[in-house]
Amino acid sequence: MNGSTTRQYGAAIAVASGAYSLLSAGIGGGTAGTGGMGGGGMGTGGMMGSTGLGIAGWLMLAIGVVVVVHGVVLLTPAADRLGTASGPLMIAYSLVMLLLQALGAAGVTGGMGTTGGMNGGMGTTSGMGSTATAGMGWDLGMVALAALMLFSGIVMTTRDGDDGGM
Numbered sequence: 001m002n003g004s005t006t007r008q009y010g011a012a013i014a015v016a017s018g019a020y021s022l023l024s025a026g027i028g029g030g031t032a033g034t035g036g037m038g039g040g041g042m043g044t045g046g047m048m049g050s051t052g053l054g055i056a057g058w059l060m061l062a063i064g065v066v067v068v069v070h071g072v073v074l075l076t077p078a079a080d081r082l083g084t085a086s087g088p089l090m091i092a093y094s095l096v097m098l099l100l101q102a103l104g105a106a107g108v109t110g111g112m113g114t115t116g117g118m119n120g121g122m123g124t125t126s127g128m129g130s131t132a133t134a135g136m137g138w139d140l141g142m143v144a145l146a147a148l149m150l151f152s153g154i155v156m157t158t159r160d161g162d163d164g165g166m
Contacts, residue, residue, distance in 0.1 A: 006159055007074050010090060013152045014071030017145040021064030021097065024142060025057045056100050056109035067093050067149075090153030097146035105137035 053061065070089060073079055079086070103109045 004159075006156055007079060007086075010086065010152045010156050011071045011074035013145070013149050014067050014074065014090065014093075017093070017097070017149050018064045018067030018069075018071060020142060020145055021060045021067065023064075024139065025053060025060040025064060054109065056103065059096070060100060063093060063096055084157070087153045087155070087157030090149050090156060092153075094146045094150035094153060097142060097149070101138055101143050101146070104139070107137065 070086070070093075073082065074086065082089075100109065
């Protein structure tokens with residue numbers, strides 16, 4: 001995968017996914033008041049407002065930083081030192097992102113949607129009620145990027161080094 005287009009695509013997906021994770025955690029995790037992620041943050045439940053990030057928010061922030069750095073490294077000669085670990089790393093990142101989305105949709109992490117909600121956020125029982133917000137905790141942008149990252153990781157893992165590019 002030396003300098004191949006596969007590595008470049010992987011880097012682009014990693015930087016985009018990581019940046020989205022950073023923005024989602026930073027904007028929605030409480031630093032923007034009641035905007036984003038329902039104002040409830042990605043915490044362990046309840047209204048966090050501007051008090052800070054919950055555990056899931058911090059995890060998304062950390063994943064975002066690691067994924068952006070990984071994407072940038074893929075564009076440098078240092079990528080050769082990663083060897084064949086790059087694909088499995090992308091798969092692992094994507095699975096963590098998808099897991100956090102599933103937990104957010106289930107209401108375990110306090111809601112993780114990025115569009116803000118009415119009186120407490122997506123997936124809570126305040127405001128509009130649980131019937132109107134059921135199943136809205138998914139951040140479809142994050143899910144799409146995580147799925148793309150998963151596919152990219154699989155491609156990076158299964159391609160031979162002599163494939164040369166796409």
